[in-house]
Amino acid sequence: MIFSNLLIQWYLQNKRDLPWRNTTNPYPIWLSEIMLQQTRVAQGMPYFLSFTTAFPTVFDLAKANEEQVLKLWQGLGYYSRARNLHKTAQHIAFDLSGVFPGTYNDLLKLKGVGEYTAAAIASFSYNEVVPVVDGNVFRVLSRYFDMDTDIAQASAKKKFAALAFELMPKDNPATFNQAIMEFGALQCVPKSPNCGICVFNESCAALQKNKVDQLPVKSKKLKVRNRYFNYLVLEDETGNTIIQKRTDKGIWHNLYEFPLIETDATEDFDSVVAMVQKDFGNQYEIISMLEYNEKSIIHKLSHQHLHIKFWKVSVKGTIENGIDGETLKTFPFPIVIHNFIEKDL
DNA sequence: AAGGCGGGGTT
DNA sequence: AACCCAGCCTT
Structure with missing residues (x-):
């Protein structure tokens, strides 16, 4: 079977029920994507719930002051996300009449929205055919195709994005993007994945070569x-x-x-x-x-x-x-x- | 291209 | 202790 069909079939049977998946409203989707940057779903979840309660719409978030936003963000880390979130809410509410940019390219202009987040919002909210490339996608694709591309290099993102685009069913980008990330988060995990029960265990190149634990390749080590x-x-x-x-x-x-x-x-x-x-x-x-x-x-x-x-x-x-x-x-x-x-x- | 930016979970 | 997490911004 084709990669995307198998992947989506797995997703429909194994996906978690997450609140931001039951909508195409860009506001909660944007909010969740900012919160989940370098952050696990379990850690971000309570913050998502308290933010949507405190600020049901982008106008409510825009009207708050930065200190309120930071107080609600307290403990989630990477606080520039909260500051940019607030500034962007004000831009959308006051300059754009509360209407989110409608394309990947326009979303990319928002503060705090990079290539990954723009692709996520564009595909989940508008079904635009743009691939997401996050840590999960690097891991899943590098293993499935046995790619030793160093994902720490900036050029790697283009290569993986092009590959993901080729694999993506053009009539269902949203589900494919959700599916590949969910697969990385639940099945193709960084350490000791259970390849015995994996739906790809007959086609995964890394598994055939017993290289699963060596991929993806990442060069940079940070100094403390x-x-x-x-x-x-x-x-x-x-x-x-x-x-x-x-x-x-x-x-x-x-x-x-x-x-x-x-x-x-x-x-x-x-x-x-x-x-x-x-x-x-x-x-x-x-x-x-x-x-x-x-x-x-x-x-x-x-x-x-x-x-x-x-x-x-x-x-x-x-x-x-x-x-x-x-x-x-x-x-x-x-x-x-x-x-x-x-x-x- | 490289480094700064949180906090917590997993191994 | 090392690595990773639905990355982005600045330099």
């Missing part, structure tokens, strides 16, 4: 940088504290945090006390300091390992523009700070 964060949880005599917005480029842009002293390594207690005295001694009269966590929390990002200590800094009097514990919880924080506030503060 260690950073050392000391977060100062000031507390005045009324129990208020202060936070600041991260406005620099880099991680957690536009999220909030406690005042931060970053060092080149883990510092001992006395050194941190001295640094706090130097940076804040003029502004506040420091009564006492203590560590909330003796051992650093190691918060692992894909590209940075953050060694984090939280310090309680008790100060005399009242902090100007201090905020109370309830107000604190309304701001968007990196998840590691959010968890600290919920569990340890």
Whole structure:
């Protein structure tokens, strides 16, 4: 049987029931696609549900402020997605009268929408014949055809897109695109796929050659940088504290945090006390300091390992523009700070 | 073309 | 610990 027929047959029997699959409305489809970039369905699902509840239409999302959007996005990561999502919602609502661009090429012009996402929306919402190429597609096709193309190279995407286009039934691009990704997510998984029950186990080139575990080929390895964060949880005599917005480029842009002293390594207690005295001694009269966590929390990002200590800094009097514990919880924080506030503060 | 950008699951 | 996840943007 033809590749696409077998694939779609498998899909119709094995697909998950996902809320964004029961519609051709580009708004929820766009929302789900942004959320699922580099993110598993199980992780994105609760965010999709809370966003569609809070913002039923693109106009509702457009009318929100960025801080509300980031608060709802809190914990999902890659926060530029949320910022771009919000800007694009405003563009569609206010400049385009709420009407999504109707073609792959026009979708591609939206902030946060690249080749994959434009193809996904165009095929799922409009049945445009454009192939999606994501991590699943790289894996499925590289194995089925035994291709050792390095998927880390930019040129690889064109090659796989051309191949996927050839395989795609031109009268049903939406189902084919869903099917090949679902097949990669459920059957042709990265580690130890169960090829014994695979519908392609007589035609898969990698399986014939016993090379399934060697494909796809991916060259780039990323380097991890260690950073050392000391977060100062000031507390005045009324129990208020202060936070600041991260406005620099880099991680957690536009999220909030406690005042931060970053060092080149883990510092001992006395050194941190001295640094706090130097940076804040003029502004506040420091009564006492203590560590909330003796051992650093190691918060692992894909590209940075953050060694984090939280310090309680008790100060005399009242902090100007201090905020109370309830107000604190309304701001968007990196998840590691959010968890600290919920569990340890 | 290469690197930055989160957080969590799986092996 | 390494790898991956319905990738995109900036440099």
